[in-house]
Amino acid sequence: MSDVLKLEAPLGDVIRKSKLKAIKSIVSSFQPINNDKIEFKNNEHSDKNISLDKIQIVANRFITIKRLGSGGFGEVYLAKDKNQNDLLIAIKFENINTSRPQLSIEKYVFEIMYECSYIPKMFYFGIHNEYTVLAMDLLGPSVEDLLNFCGRKFSLKTICMIMEQILRGIEALHNHSLVHRDLKPDNFLFGLGMKSHIVHLIDFGLCKNYRHPLTYEHILYRTGKTLTGTARYCSLYTHHGLEQSRRDDIECLSYIIIYLAKGFLPWMSIKNSNRKKRNEKLMEIK
Numbered sequence: 001m002s003d004v005l006k007l008e009a010p011l012g013d014v015i016r017k018s019k020l021k022a023i024k025s026i027v028s029s030f031q032p033i034n035n036d037k038i039e040f041k042n043n044e045h046s047d048k049n050i051s052l053d054k055i056q057i058v059a060n061r062f063i064t065i066k067r068l069g070s071g072g073f074g075e076v077y078l079a080k081d082k083n084q085n086d087l088l089i090a091i092k093f094e095n096i097n098t099s100r101p102q103l104s105i106e107k108y109v110f111e112i113m114y115e116c117s118y119i120p121k122m123f124y125f126g127i128h129n130e131y132t133v134l135a136m137d138l139l140g141p142s143v144e145d146l147l148n149f150c151g152r153k154f155s156l157k158t159i160c161m162i163m164e165q166i167l168r169g170i171e172a173l174h175n176h177s178l179v180h181r182d183l184k185p186d187n188f189l190f191g192l193g194m195k196s197h198i199v200h201l202i203d204f205g206l207c208k209n210y211r212h213p214l215t216y217e218h219i220l221y222r223t224g225k226t227l228t229g230t231a232r233y234c235s236l237y238t239h240h241g242l243e244q245s246r247r248d249d250i251e252c253l254s255y256i257i258i259y260l261a262k263g264f265l266p267w268m269s270i271k272n273s274n275r276k277k278r279n280e281k282l283m284e285i286k
Contacts, residue, residue: 052077052093058128062091062135072205073102079135081123089123090138093131102205103132109204110136112176118169120200139200140192143260144185152263159260162188165199166253173201174246177213181206181244182229183252185259210245219243231279232265239283 056064058079065078065088074094080086094103103125110122120137127133143162147154154162166188173180180187180201187203190196206228211218222243229238235251238244259265267285272278 056128058091058133058135059124059126062089062124064091071203073106074098074131078138081135084123088138089135091124091133091135093128093133096127096130096132101132103134105207106134106204109178109207113172116169116172117198118165118172118201120202137200138192139189139202140196141190142186143188143190143199146190147185147260147263154260156261159257162199162260163253163257166201166256169199169201170249170253173207174210174249177209177211177216178204178207179210179244179246180204180249180252181208183249183256184230184233185256208244219245227279231282232268233259236283236286239279239286 052064052067052075056062056077058064061082062079063082065080068076068078068090070076071092073092076090076092079089079091081089092103092106094101107122107125110119113119114121120139122134122136124133124135141149150158170180170183180203182203182205187201189200189202191198191200209219220243223241225238225241225243227234227238227241228244229252231239233252233255235244235248237248237251255265267282270278270281270285272281
């Protein structure tokens with residue numbers, strides 16, 4: 001199916017053919033920005049399971065339709081917005097008693113990045129019964145979905161088209177004093193409808209300020225940090241336990257480019273039930 005892209009068909013046409021995966025691609029995980037004391041590894045899940053056994057009406061506006069999936073924050077549901085002619089949106093539920101609240105950090109990122117076209121839009125944030133909820137754009141398939149749809153390999157032109165948008169989104173994030181720390185193809189989602197050609201950045205759970213947002217004073221150099229993010233794509237500095245900064249996001253992108261061009265990375269075949277040993281071998285190959 002990669003021939004479709006090599007023939008230089010419009011990217012939007014290919015994306016529209018894979019809309020059946022759109023609903024399943026909105027899942028993401030979340031964690032506080034100020035996380036010096038709490039580090040998540042490989043997208044650990046919330047310690048509070050959520051099960052909504054009936055339709056929920058949130059803020060007398062959003063009506064849940066069905067569960068889409070789960071992430072580190074809790075669970076995400078498909079819903080419709082009565083204030084926008086029953087527009088389909090995604091709404092996330094996080095137990096208010098969780099020991100690691102994360103949706104408030106997601107809210108912060110959405111608010112400061114509201115002008116960026118590569119970041120989803122937030123419609124609502126508040127409390128519903130025993131849950132913190134956040135309503136946002138419903139997005140389409142991920143770059144990983146599209147890679148699978150196209151035979152696990154992109155043409156150079158397609159990679160350039162996708163990466164140009166990703167770089168603009170990451171640049172905007174960095175300009176707002178944030179580093180993502182968990183960049184991967186699953187966290188880049190195409191929009192729906194008129195936005196099906198736009199690549200959106202998601203999953204801000206591991207975001208962190210690399211500098212003070214007002215004074216621009218850079219964070220201190222630190223060692224002995226745990227591996228934060230996804231080992232497959234994280235930087236060598238991260239493997240060595242150094243504090244992450246902008247350079248680490250950029251190194252992640254370099255591995256992603258290779259992955260999209262080849263369909264695999266040399267260290268993907270490593271199998272070891274011991275996570276530490278597996279990551280050490282992965283670092284050695286990098």
